[in-house]
Amino acid sequence: MSDSAELSLPDQDIKLPVIVGTENEHGLDITKLRSETGYITLDSGYGNTGSCKSEVCFINGEKGILRYRGYPIEQLAEKSSFVETAYLLIWGELPNEQQLADWSSLLTEHSNLHEGLRFAFNSIPPQGHPMATLSSMINAVSSYHPELLNVSSDEDFRQAAAKLISKVRTIAAFSYRQTVGYPVRYPKPTHDYCSNFLHMMFSKPYSGFEADPDLVSALNKILILHAEHEQNCSTSTVRMVGSSGANLFASCAAGVCALWGPLHGGANVAVLEMLGRLHAGDMNVKDFMERVKNKEERLMGFGHRVYKNFDPRATILKEAADIILPKLGVNDPLLKIAKELEEIALADDYFVSRKLYPNVDFYSGILLRAMGIPVDMFTVIFAIGRMPGWIAHWYEVFRDPSARINRPRQIYTGSTERDYTPIEARS
Numbered sequence: 001m002s003d004s005a006e007l008s009l010p011d012q013d014i015k016l017p018v019i020v021g022t023e024n025e026h027g028l029d030i031t032k033l034r035s036e037t038g039y040i041t042l043d044s045g046y047g048n049t050g051s052c053k054s055e056v057c058f059i060n061g062e063k064g065i066l067r068y069r070g071y072p073i074e075q076l077a078e079k080s081s082f083v084e085t086a087y088l089l090i091w092g093e094l095p096n097e098q099q100l101a102d103w104s105s106l107l108t109e110h111s112n113l114h115e116g117l118r119f120a121f122n123s124i125p126p127q128g129h130p131m132a133t134l135s136s137m138i139n140a141v142s143s144y145h146p147e148l149l150n151v152s153s154d155e156d157f158r159q160a161a162a163k164l165i166s167k168v169r170t171i172a173a174f175s176y177r178q179t180v181g182y183p184v185r186y187p188k189p190t191h192d193y194c195s196n197f198l199h200m201m202f203s204k205p206y207s208g209f210e211a212d213p214d215l216v217s218a219l220n221k222i223l224i225l226h227a228e229h230e231q232n233c234s235t236s237t238v239r240m241v242g243s244s245g246a247n248l249f250a251s252c253a254a255g256v257c258a259l260w261g262p263l264h265g266g267a268n269v270a271v272l273e274m275l276g277r278l279h280a281g282d283m284n285v286k287d288f289m290e291r292v293k294n295k296e297e298r299l300m301g302f303g304h305r306v307y308k309n310f311d312p313r314a315t316i317l318k319e320a321a322d323i324i325l326p327k328l329g330v331n332d333p334l335l336k337i338a339k340e341l342e343e344i345a346l347a348d349d350y351f352v353s354r355k356l357y358p359n360v361d362f363y364s365g366i367l368l369r370a371m372g373i374p375v376d377m378f379t380v381i382f383a384i385g386r387m388p389g390w391i392a393h394w395y396e397v398f399r400d401p402s403a404r405i406n407r408p409r410q411i412y413t414g415s416t417e418r419d420y421t422p423i424e425a426r427s
């Protein structure tokens with residue numbers, strides 16, 4: 001296989017180096033294209049463009065493969081914990097017992113919020129969207145911990161990463177308590193990551209609370225499945241913002257904002273709304289699918305830029321829903337509707353020809369709802385899960401001596417040069 005490709009342009013030819021990844025992905029290195037030819041490339045949505053080299057996550061969309069640092073997602077979802085998976089994503093190796101114990105206790109140490117920050121929640125209207133609260137409070141954390149703004153060593157980074165992963169859970173829970181009018185419940189040092197989150201979310205002011213082990217296990221699995229996904233919109237946003245030298249908190253707060261969109265992390269909410277409309281009888285499933293094929297509706301939770309086969313996370317979440325809902329004594333009619341939609345889509349050429357399969361968001365909302373998580377918190381749960389992935393990618397940019405500020409080019413299609421027109425001469 002040649003290590004370069006010949007590009008024949010109207011007025012010249014240029015050799016472009018071929019770059020090959022460890023999983024045999026091939027790319028053309030166009031770093032010198034503009035300086036040597038004056039040409040740039042155009043790829044709206046970046047469907048064909050690699051923005052970086054990365055060691056964090058591998059996806060083969062055609063085969064439905066997802067691996068974190070080489071470990072298959074199916075094995076991690078089955079055998080790991082979110083805290084252990086976060087360590088793996090950030091530092092590249094599964095921790096030994098001592099490393100895991102140190103990492104867990106660091107997260108426990110940083111689980112609470114500065115009291116000043118706690119009172120900041122009082123100024124947020126209860127009806128405010130939790131993703132707005134999350135992104136603003138992540139930046140606010142760095143105001144109370146200015147030492148986090150200048151990460152200059154691995155230890156600085158480790159502290160900042162621990163604070164962010166641990167506190168994002170507390171911010172989410174405090175934000176929820178604000179909306180339901182409950183006093184906040186402080187994290188308990190005796191609880192593990194997921195049990196503590198459920199405690200802070202659901203403990204009543206007047207009674208104790210012990211999280212159902214099935215709930216804790218389901219939350220661990222959901223967070224692991226959402227922890228990382230290479231150059232998705234929000235992770236690319238974190239890398240983009242981090243490339244300017246912006247601190248970890250500002251970069252991840254920007255990631256929260258990108259994740260909020262209904263085409264990205266907000267899709268799990270849109271799926272519930274879609275299933276709810278069908279359950280309410282607005283229209284039947286077959287008519288809805290006809291509207292989708294006429295492009296009058298979008299089948300939320302379906303399709304993916306990379307997966308042109310099953311999203312392995314959807315498969316795991318569907319299996320988890322079949323196990324956990326009965327265990328929780330939940331019989332959600334929306335699960336039946338979701339399966340009906342999937343069955344129709346997988347047998348209909350409109351979807352098959354476009355390689356549209358269920359993605360991570362198709363079943364996650366049904367599980368979260370069964371666990372008692374309010375719908376407007378679904379994307380917040382996604383953000384809590386994705387935090388280690390964002391941090392791992394920010395760290396790759398931070399440590400890369402060859403990293404440059406991300407600054408894409410464009411093809412200008414606006415007005416050509418013209419002179420200023422005095423206002424009296426304008427029509």
Ligand code: SDX
Pocket residue numbers: 045228229231232233262263264265267292297298299300301302303304305306354356359360361
């Ligand atoms: C996430 O990137 C990631 O990794 C993201 C994520 C992660 O972990 O970070 O995996 C999380 O964001 C999952 C995706 C959640 N979003 C949704 O479920 C929203 C519904 N899905 C779509 O909007 C869409 O599939 C996207 C946004 C996910 C992907 O969009 P693309 O790659 O730009 O695909 P496209 O819009 O160019 O669609 C190609 C064709 C079009 O039809 P034609 O013009 O060829 O006739 O497929 C059709 C689209 O109309 N299509 C759909 C569809 N998705 C694509 N038709 C109906 N329903 C859909 N959901």
